Amino acid sequence: MRLVSLSDQRKFLSLKIDMKRNTNSIVKKKFYYNWLGRPNSLKRSQVLFILTVFIPLIALFLIIRIIPIVTVFGISLTNLHLIRPVTKFVGIRNFVHLLGDEQFISSFFNSVEYVVVAVPLEIVLGLTFALMLNRKVKFESLYETLYFIPYILPMVPVAIIWKWFYTPGSFGLANYLLGSLGLPYVPWMSNPKIALLITIGIHVWKNLGYFVIIFLVGLKNVPNNLREASKIDGATNWQTIRLIELPLIKPIILYGVVMATVWSWSAFTEVYIMTQGTDISTGAEIQVLVYRLYQEAFVFHNMGRGCAVSLVVFLISLGIVLLEFKILRWKER
Amino acid sequence: MKERIGQTEVQKKKISISRVVLYVCLLITSVTIVMPLIWVIFTSFKEKAEIISIPPTLLPRIWTLSNYIKLPKVAPFFLFFLNSIFICSVSTFFIIFGCSMAGYIFAKYKFKGQTFLFFLVMGTILVPLQAYLIPLYLIVRSIGWINTYRGMVFPLIIMSSGIFFLRQNILAIPDELIDAARIDGCSEFRVFWTIIFPLSFSATAAIAIVNWVYTWSQVFIWYLVVANSEKLFTMELGLMYFQRNYVTDYGGIMAACVLCLLPILAVFLALRTRIIEGVSFTGMKY
Numbered sequence: 001m002r003l004v005s006l007s008d009q010r011k012f013l014s015l016k017i018d019m020k021r022n023t024n025s026i027v028k029k030k031f032y033y034n035w036l037g038r039p040n041s042l043k044r045s046q047v048l049f050i051l052t053v054f055i056p057l058i059a060l061f062l063i064i065r066i067i068p069i070v071t072v073f074g075i076s077l078t079n080l081h082l083i084r085p086v087t088k089f090v091g092i093r094n095f096v097h098l099l100g101d102e103q104f105i106s107s108f109f110n111s112v113e114y115v116v117v118a119v120p121l122e123i124v125l126g127l128t129f130a131l132m133l134n135r136k137v138k139f140e141s142l143y144e145t146l147y148f149i150p151y152i153l154p155m156v157p158v159a160i161i162w163k164w165f166y167t168p169g170s171f172g173l174a175n176y177l178l179g180s181l182g183l184p185y186v187p188w189m190s191n192p193k194i195a196l197l198i199t200i201g202i203h204v205w206k207n208l209g210y211f212v213i214i215f216l217v218g219l220k221n222v223p224n225n226l227r228e229a230s231k232i233d234g235a236t237n238w239q240t241i242r243l244i245e246l247p248l249i250k251p252i253i254l255y256g257v258v259m260a261t262v263w264s265w266s267a268f269t270e271v272y273i274m275t276q277g278t279d280i281s282t283g284a285e286i287q288v289l290v291y292r293l294y295q296e297a298f299v300f301h302n303m304g305r306g307c308a309v310s311l312v313v314f315l316i317s318l319g320i321v322l323l324e325f326k327i328l329r330w331k332e333r
Numbered sequence: 334m335k336e337r338i339g340q341t342e343v344q345k346k347k348i349s350i351s352r353v354v355l356y357v358c359l360l361i362t363s364v365t366i367v368m369p370l371i372w373v374i375f376t377s378f379k380e381k382a383e384i385i386s387i388p389p390t391l392l393p394r395i396w397t398l399s400n401y402i403k404l405p406k407v408a409p410f411f412l413f414f415l416n417s418i419f420i421c422s423v424s425t426f427f428i429i430f431g432c433s434m435a436g437y438i439f440a441k442y443k444f445k446g447q448t449f450l451f452f453l454v455m456g457t458i459l460v461p462l463q464a465y466l467i468p469l470y471l472i473v474r475s476i477g478w479i480n481t482y483r484g485m486v487f488p489l490i491i492m493s494s495g496i497f498f499l500r501q502n503i504l505a506i507p508d509e510l511i512d513a514a515r516i517d518g519c520s521e522f523r524v525f526w527t528i529i530f531p532l533s534f535s536a537t538a539a540i541a542i543v544n545w546v547y548t549w550s551q552v553f554i555w556y557l558v559v560a561n562s563e564k565l566f567t568m569e570l571g572l573m574y575f576q577r578n579y580v581t582d583y584g585g586i587m588a589a590c591v592l593c594l595l596p597i598l599a600v601f602l603a604l605r606t607r608i609i610e611g612v613s614f615t616g617m618k619y
Contacts, residue, residue, distance in 0.1 A: 042515060049521035050442060053434045057491070058450065060431075064488050065457040068468035075468060132359055145605055146363035149370070152601050152608065154550035156569040157590035160576050161373050164583060171385055173372070205366065213613045258459075266461040269553045276577050290463045290554075297467050298558055306467050314464035321459065 072314065075307040082301035094308035103284060104309065107292040111265060114200055114288055115320070118264040121204050123256055126211025131241060133212070134219040144216070148209035155206065159273035162202045163189075192285030195274065199286060202270045207263060211256050218249035254328045258321050265317045266290055289313050370594070377401070377587040384583045400588035407585065410592060412564070413571035417596075420486055420567060421548045427490035428544045433537050436499030437529045441511065454493045462488075463554060470558055484559050485567075489548050495540040498611075502536035503529060539611035542604055546612075549597050568593045 079090045098104045129147060133140055150158065165173050166188035175185045189195055222245055230240045246253075268290040275286065287295070289309060297306025372391065376384055377400050379393040404410050439451055462469075469488055470479075478484030506529065514524050530537070553569050560566060566574070572593050576586045601608055 045521050046442065049525075050438055050444060053438055054450070057431060057435055060491050061454060061457070063472060064469065064491055065460075065465070065493075066453070068465035068472065069457070069460055071468040072465055075471075129362065132355055135355060137355065137359060141605075143359050143363045144609070145602075146367050148609060149367055149598070149601065151612070152546050152550060152597060153370075153594055154553070154569050154597065156553060156572050157593045160572065160586060160590055161369055164373075164586070165369060173389060176387075176389055208366070210612065213609055217613050262459065262461055266463040268463060272557075273573065276573070293463065293466070294554070294558075297470075303467055303471065310464050310467055314460065317461070317464070318459075 069314075072307050072311055075304060076311045078304045080303040080307075082303060090304070094305050097305065098308055098312070103287070104292055106285070107287045107289050108312075110196055110286060111267075111289040113196065114203070114264045114267060115261055117197070117200050118204050118207075119257060119260040122208055122211050122260045122264075123253065125204070125208055126215050126256065127246075127253070129208075129212045130215035130219055131245070133216055144213065147212045150206045151209035153206070155269035156273060158206055159202055159270045162198070162205075163274060166198055196286045199270055199274050200264075202274075203264060203267055206270075207260070211260065214252055214256055215249065218252035219245060222248045250328070254325070257324050257328070261320050261324065262317055265320065266313060268294065373587050374591055377584065377591045379584065381584050384587075400584040401592075404585060404588055404592070407579065408571055408575050408589075409563070410568075410571060410589065413566050413568045414592070414596070416482075416565060417549060417567040417569075420482065420489075421545050423482075423486045424489040424548045425541050425544050427486075428492050428495055429537055429541050431490065432492055432495040432499050432540055433503075433530060433533060434525060435496045436503050436533075437525055439496065439500045440503040441506075441508070441529075454496055458493050458497075462552065466554065466558065473559065479559060480561050480565060482565065485556060485565065488555060489544075489552065492540070492544060495544065498540055499533060499536055502533045506532050539607050542600070542607050543611040545600065546597060546608065568596075 076094055077089060077091060078087050079094075080087045133143055137143070167173075167175075168187060168189050169175065169185070172188065174188060178185060186194060188198055226244050226248075227240055230244050235243070267288055271286060271288050271291050272294070275284075275291070290313060293306050293309040293313065296302050296309055375391055375393055378396050378398070380395055380397050380399070383390070383394060435454075439447065473479060473484045473487060476484075478487060510528055510532075511524055514528055519527070550569075556567050556570050557573075560570060563571075563574075572589050575589055579585055
């Protein structure tokens with residue numbers, strides 16, 4: 001039995017009256033179906049389609065992304081260990097331990113150095129190359145390709161190649177180049193300060209192409225009549241760049257800074273490869289935060305402490321990104 | 334009049350000098366950037382004694398393939414290569430259909446909670462894989478997929494930036510086409526398959542290529558954590574263990590590096606514009 005409200009009965013009656021007046025109008029019985037829609041209707045087929053696509057998709061997103069991101073917080077408060085059977089809630093003890101852990105502190109400052117050195121280098125060099133490419137040069141796509149090649153290459157062979165380049169003593173190409181210029185050899189690998197810097201150099205070399213490309217795309221979108229107008233007003237090239245082009249691609253520069261920060265803050269592979277093998281005496285001295293995370297979680301199987309490190313990685317990168325948004329927005333005003 | 338002509342000539346000369354400087358700068362920087370790669374490719378064809386000879390040479394004096402020939406005897410690099418190809422293909426297959434269907438629904442349907450779901454999907458772009466690596470590992474472990482192909486591919490079958498990219502592309506397809514197909518009696522899936530998918534194909538292809546490059550070269554840490562047995566190694570993992578065990582065999586290591594770089598270089602040079610377009614939009618992030 002279907003319940004029909006009073007107002008509906010009235011409507012029905014009025015429709016009946018209508019029908020008597022105008023025999024051509026067809027009276028449809030009104031159905032009250034739920035959100036699924038009537039069988040064989042357009043709505044039902046659409047709803048079913050959305051459900052069949054979205055239920056698996058959202059489930060995958062939950063399992064692969066959302067749940068892991070949320071549970072990092074929970075696991076970092078326990079002493080979860082893959083070998084120890086009992087897991088207890090330990091509060092913030094993991095974080096307290098990290099504060100007293102010399103290796104963690106040094107890896108933290110190495111990561112900070114990573115960001116401080118890599119981000120300005122990538123942005124400034126990327127902007128320089130993009131500005132050079134944007135001046136209607138011939139064979140532009142050739143240069144673009146050459147700049148971009150390192151970005152798509154896998155990090156492992158790239159890091160191995162650079163490591164070979166910096167082989168200590170007289171065998172390494174880098175030292176050979178220095179020697180041919182009459183400069184003394186540099187202990188690339190055995191001095192951790194230099195080893196960290198060349199690792200950052202690999203990172204910059206590899207990611208530079210990406211920033212050249214996005215800045216170039218931005219510069220191409222700057223309307224040409226603005227440039228011409230500034231030229232007519234007697235602006236020099238440098239003034240055109242500084243006062244017209246750079247302010248207009250500011251959002252892209254902001255995006256680039258954010259990306260560069262996230263990438264250099266979460267760098268891992270190049271550091272991992274550099275610490276491998278026997279020809280280095282550094283090892284632990286050049287480790288960064290994600291390397292520390294890997295060591296804690298997958299070498300010592302201490303998942304709780306590893307999650308504490310990854311929480312530090314995650315929250316601080318989020319903080320830096322928000323700060324950069326604030327600073328660059330603030331400058332806009 | 335004469336003065337004017339003289340002026341423009343001076344200006345032209347000035348411009349041409351700055352042009353020359355520009356071209357020299359471009360040439361030097363771009364060649365410096367690819368120089369290590371060229372050097373390595375030539376080195377892999379050198380004999381062992383020549384690699385460590387003291388005035389190093391760019392071109393090998395004696396060309397030899399011995400570095401490549403001995404590789405399969407030391408480590409199953411062909412298997413590693415097939416593993417890499419297999420994982421990239423499976424991941425790309427899922428990405429193509431998942432992203433274009435999800436992009437279609439986000440672009441062309443209206444329903445409750447759509448915006449919320451969209452922001453949920455997009456919000457994960459800025460979180461790097463390294464930050465949630467451990468819980469992801471624990472989940473895959475609890476399903477029992479550690480050390481299997483399934484476990485290696487599993488986190489790579491969704492891509493939020495791809496969904497966003499395809500949504501933007503599908504938004505440009507006119508609604509009238511879809512409605513016309515519906516009036517002619519197309520089912521919803523058929524609308525997707527015969528209209529949306531072909532019309533957004535170039536965007537889908539860009540996403541597929543970007544994903545291929547990404548899975549080949551950017552997720553080393555996940556493979557490192559999940560795959561423990563040599564049978565499952567990708568090119569990168571195989572290369573890493575190879576250089577760890579044969580530190581002094583520079584020729585072999587360089588040859589293995591070249592083998593690991595060449596497939597992706599070939600794909601890049603063949604599909605250059607597509608890759609640059611796709612990468613500059615998605616940033617090769619998940």
